[in-house]
Amino acid sequence: MAAALQTAALLSASPNLIDPQRFRVGLLARSLIGRRGSIFVVRSDGRTSGFFNAKSRSGNFITNAVATKADASTSSTASKPGHELLLFEALREGLEEEMDRDPHVCVMGEDVGHYGGSYKVTKGLATKYGDLRVLDTPIAENSFTGMGIGAAMTGLRPIVEGMNMGFLLLAYNQISNNCGMLHYTSGGQFKIPIVIRGPGGVGRQLGAEHSQRLESYFQSIPGLQMVACSTPYNAKGLMKAAIRSENPVVLFEHVLLYNLKERIPDEEYVLCLEEAEMVRPGEHVTILTYSRMRYHVMQAVKTLVNKGYDPEVIDIRSLKPFDLYTIGNSVKKTHRVLIVEECMRTGGIGSSLRAAIIDNFWDYLDAPIMCLSSQDVPTPYAGTLEEWTVVQPAQIVAAVEQLCQ
Amino acid sequence: MSAFSAVRIPFPAVVAARSTGEKPSSPFLCSPAAAPGIHSSPLRSPRLGRPPLAVSSDVLSSQKPLGSNSSPSYQAVISRDEALELYEDMVLGRVFEDMCAQMYYRGKMFGFVHLYNGQEAVSTGFIKLLETRDSVVSTYRDHVHAISKGVPARAVMAELFGKATGCCRGQGGSMHMFSEPHNLLGGFAFIGEGIPVATGAAFSSKYRHEVLKEARPDGLDVTVAFFGDGTCNNGQFFECLNMAELWKLPIVFVVENNLWAIGMSHLRATSDPEIWKKGPAFGMPGVHVDGMDVLKVREVAMEAIARARNGEGPTLVECETYRFRGHSLADPDELRKADEKSHYAARDPIVSLKKYILEKNLASESELKAIEKKIDDIIEEAVEFADSSPHPPRSQLLENVFADPKGFGIGPDGKYRCEDPKFTEGTAQV
Secondary structure (H helix, E strand, C coil): CHHHHHHHHHHHCCCCCCCHHHHHHHHHHHHHHCCCCCCCCCCECCECCCCCCCCCCCCCCCCCCCCCCCCCCCCCCCCCCCEEEEHHHHHHHHHHHHHHHCCCEEEEECCCCCCCCCCCCCCCHHHHHCCCCEEECCCCHHHHHHHHHHHHHCCCEEEEECCCHHHHHHHHHHHHHHHCCHHHHCCCCCCCCCEEEEEECCCCCCCCCCCCCCHHHHCCCCCCEEEECCCHHHHHHHHHHHHHCCCCEEEEEEHHHCCCEEEECCCCCCCCCCCCEEEECCCCEEEEECCCHHHHHHHHHHHHHHCCCCEEEEECCEEECCCHHHHHHHHHHHCCEEEEEEEECCCCHHHHHHHHHHHHHHHHCCCCCEEEEECCCCCCCCHHHHHHHCCCHHHHHHHHHHHCC | CCCCCCEECCCCCCCCCCCCCCCCCCCCCCHHHCCCCCCCCCCCCCCCCCCCCCEECCCCCCCCCCCCCCCCCCCCCCCHHHHHHHHHHHHHHHHHHHHHHHHHHCCCCCCCCCCCCCCHHHHHHHHCCCCCCCEEECCCCCHHHHHHHCCCHHHHHHHHCCCCCCCCCCCCCCCCCCECCCCECCCCCCCCCHHHHHHHHHHHHHHHHHCCCCCCCCCCCCEEEEEECHHHHCHHHHHHHHHHHHCCCCEEEEEEECCEECCEEHHHHCCCCCHHHHHHHCCCCEEEEECCCHHHHHHHHHHHHHHHHCCCCCEEEEEECCCCCCCCCCCCCCCCCHHHHHHHHCCCHHHHHHHHHHHCCCCCHHHHHHHHHHHHHHHHHHHHHHHHCCCCCHHHCCCCCCCCHHHHCECCCCCEHHHCHHHHHCCCCC
């Protein structure tokens, strides 16, 4: 549908959405395309755009990853409940609802205030809540993350935004030593209900340093929880859950997913931080994935279904800790596991997940666990090279075929 | 004037004078320089005209004059009660640290223990002016900051012994003293990493005032951050000076310049060793004070804390001080010269204050001895308490990792791992 086209177009387009010109073009394209019944897949540079259209199975599942009607308004219509919005708007909605609900919730980061956030997640919030609640910080990640931690210890609930997750490498001292540890070293006296969030992952030719996946670096830090959102529905729900959590939570967003569109409920909802999401139940193989790779997986699933396979796809969502219940039930059913992640192969989330499955579900496996990860390579600038560093749907298809022999 | 005290130059008024109230004049800060109350927006336009350098000092002239003992040369500016409070606090800190050394060599505490002997004037001078609602952030040399802030000596001693009755349940240790009731926010092992936390606490204070509208008539909650000369070459220090001044946070940055960072002399590590100068570079007053003289420290502290409380923003205070012992109990302390050590030993803050009290007839020798005896008893009791306290049980291992233990996740059986009985036993594998 038109909205699908828009989503796809924006996914393929430069992720540098701070360019308002491009944003307007996207919207224009939407209105021009019209309201036909078919779904377009827009290709640019020979790349597939990674979006999918999943059907609703039951209450816990997302309803539609891509809206089917291009509505001028985002309010609920008589025919369809809920309202449509893009992922970054869903994040903002979750953030705004929590800021309305609790005046201790505040945001700090570079360009979150007047600029509205480099990906517009905090757009309009500074006007509404003031410059102190939505704080534009100087470029000093280690210090303002530490400031967020000090604020959290003394009663506030800050959300620290890394303009790009990679920048939070500068804040590693504070995230590891203070965020993760202070609750423990203080003997439980101080809690740190901080949310650290930002876009990460491999984008479209952003270069090595802007294409980092920090989930593998942070996963060893004790005392930290990590979640990755992938749809507008779970983005809003996880944002709200992270803010309400008493633990420090790192919320990983992906640069390429901010313009995903979905219809989400009008009613308030909060998702569980520790649970995984069943994307597509199946019988033959369990595919575990998260963030952007979910879309590559679902793209591959279309091909696999045509070839007669019935994969079960789980978006693990909670990168630390793993939801061993959902994952375990799936392994017990299918006996074959494929992990598809965007992390590097070495020391990534996949390697931890593999170890956890082997520890807990060894007897249920009929085949070795396969793990498809990004190459252990700094993400190259050249588009062709970049494409080869991350897992593509064709590789996923091949892996499933190999697993299910 | 003693060789090491500061010459103070007031800076001229830069903003409108206060509409109400008389600010006591002081050679440190010019009274009309007060900004009109607490600012409502942290993003004010830049002030016209920076305050010029507030102080100068001859402490680092090439030939360090080993002059006479710096004695307080002004009138008795404190009352008898205040003097005794200061004396008691400093003696408590000193005796506690000496006991720590004894206990360490007897094998009751382990690891890295950094003692504060000689620097008591800074801790006492600042912290005794704070209220409970004010916060203190320290470094690994934090025992005396904790005790001055009000954490019972027995709780600190038990923590050092690694017992479950320690202020952090034995989980923090010497370098991680925390106390929520006393607003002691740590205890940090890496230098510099406490300063952003202190900045955050000050931010909270401002936030509570401006966003949550929890205004108190007696001003903002103040945060005092203590750190050393080595830290002043670290990025976090500069980043926080910038942010604190930018948003006029109610914080005082206290540099305990004891001239040595383990074996690295401050002069060998720093291009411009006068740390107080780095304050005006960021737009805040920088003051140098004789950190071996509790009365001088206290005088400067009063101004700096009042500034913060009134919403005028941060102050950088460099206290020239000295640690009588090595960097830690593992440090052989071979690099510092004997004459430097004896120079500062002659300026022992406790001896100086005692002399002052007796000269000004604020108390008698026997009263001071009684205080010393009282402290000895407190410390003895603290050691007994720590000795007889239990070690943390196994069940304590996994508590406190998460404030919400659901963070350990969902186990294969569908239940949260923290509901597993092995969690309360501390034997579960996370």
